[in-house]
Amino acid sequence: MEISVKVHEKARRNMVEWSYRLAPDEGDSIRFADLYFGAMKLELIRTRGYPANARLIADYKPGVMVWEFQLGSYWVIYTLQKHGGLLARLLGKSMTKIVIPAIQPQDPSQSTIASLTRELSSRG
16 A cells, blocks of 8 residues: 655744744744654655544545644644555555645634635535
8 A cells, every 4th residue: 555645835844933933933834843743744644644643624625633732732733535446455555645735833713614614516
């Protein structure tokens, strides 16, 4: 099974803004954000999109998940897009694409979830 992770620009900006609060030097902030992105991607790949503390927040196809990445301080909102039918899965050739449209410093509200679901559905 192949797994890829795509981070939307909005989510990348969210992470960089968050890192500025933790490291006042711009260079350190960018390196800090890159380190967190790397850890986040590795954990999503390692767990095949189901890390501890992740839950389904919108029963939409693909389902919208939220993962409390930094306990009590940062949440990753993402979708799991599975490609390949039964034969591909049996042959180990299926693919899961993890798409991260948003990262935020609080658990997402119902209005955030609704807005994000509309945004994702308009992308096709």
